[in-house]
Amino acid sequence: MLTAKLLGKKIILLKGGSSIKDALSINDLFYRxxxxxxxxxxxxxxYIVLYSHSLISEWNFEKYRHKILIAxxxxxxxxxxxxTTPLPGRPPLIGYIGRLSGEKGVQHFAQALxxxxxxxxxxxxxxxxxxxxxxSIEASLQERGVTAHVDLPGWIxxxxxxNYLNQLxxxxxxxxxxxxxxIMLEAMACGTPVLATPVGAIPDVxxxxxxxxxxxxxxxxxxxxxxxxxxxSPDLEQIAKDGRRFVEENFSFERTVENWKEILQSVx
Numbered sequence: 001m002l003t004a005k006l007l008g009k010k011i012i013l014l015k016g017g018s019s020i021k022d023a024l025s026i027n028d029l030f031y032r033x034x035x036x037x038x039x040x041x042x043x044x045x046x047y048i049v050l051y052s053h054s055l056i057s058e059w060n061f062e063k064y065r066h067k068i069l070i071a072x073x074x075x076x077x078x079x080x081x082x083x084t085t086p087l088p089g090r091p092p093l094i095g096y097i098g099r100l101s102g103e104k105g106v107q108h109f110a111q112a113l114x115x116x117x118x119x120x121x122x123x124x125x126x127x128x129x130x131x132x133x134x135x136s137i138e139a140s141l142q143e144r145g146v147t148a149h150v151d152l153p154g155w156i157x158x159x160x161x162x163n164y165l166n167q168l169x170x171x172x173x174x175x176x177x178x179x180x181x182x183i184m185l186e187a188m189a190c191g192t193p194v195l196a197t198p199v200g201a202i203p204d205v206x207x208x209x210x211x212x213x214x215x216x217x218x219x220x221x222x223x224x225x226x227x228x229x230x231x232x233s234p235d236l237e238q239i240a241k242d243g244r245r246f247v248e249e250n251f252s253f254e255r256t257v258e259n260w261k262e263i264l265q266s267v268x
Contacts, residue, residue: 001044010267013045014073015059016179047267051180052201071263072180072201075256076189078248083191085166087240094170094227095126097156097183100133105174105197105218110137113146115224120231123149128164130155165190170230174218175199185251188212188243195223195230205250209235211243 178200206212215226
């Protein structure tokens, strides 16, 4: 960054996630060093690109508002991420797929399972991924007596994701912090409704009751209540279709390229 600045180059910094919130969520000992280095980079940047206007306040970027542009680099291969099993033909399966770490809130999803399964004994649960919380989540499931209902396949390759997503009736993303999660877009492309917390750029994509479901927070009680609300929704199939249509219209390769073309032309 310093070299580019000394050479008089324009610096466009794409901010994909909140490193500060991630550091705080795991009590990172290097939090202050991270904060210092990030602030130096933000100060040196000519422009900062965020995924959403909502991130300006969420990530405390108000002082950089004058240099912020809005764009994303996400696009999907809709021949790969497609609906191979329509929602009514799927088994009673809900789940989480992602990193098993504190900022993702997956531990709260595990804690919510007894309340979720109390009303739906036929329901099975998938928790896919790997990470530092794997052992504690396994212990939590054992302690709560729900292990028999939960599948833990470990890390799921990107090639296998469409198959897993086409089995789910609902994907739960109980994150503390996000940018614009790929798994959310990939699930929607596969016709899988998503229930998520309103963090990062998620509210720009998921409109509650229309393209997915939003829960107020990621407490176990709130997760359980909203999983039931989503699964009981009479519009669940239509919401899945509308979610698929939304990502088709907004996250194609062509649409993303056009968006960046506009951004780059605006800073020339």
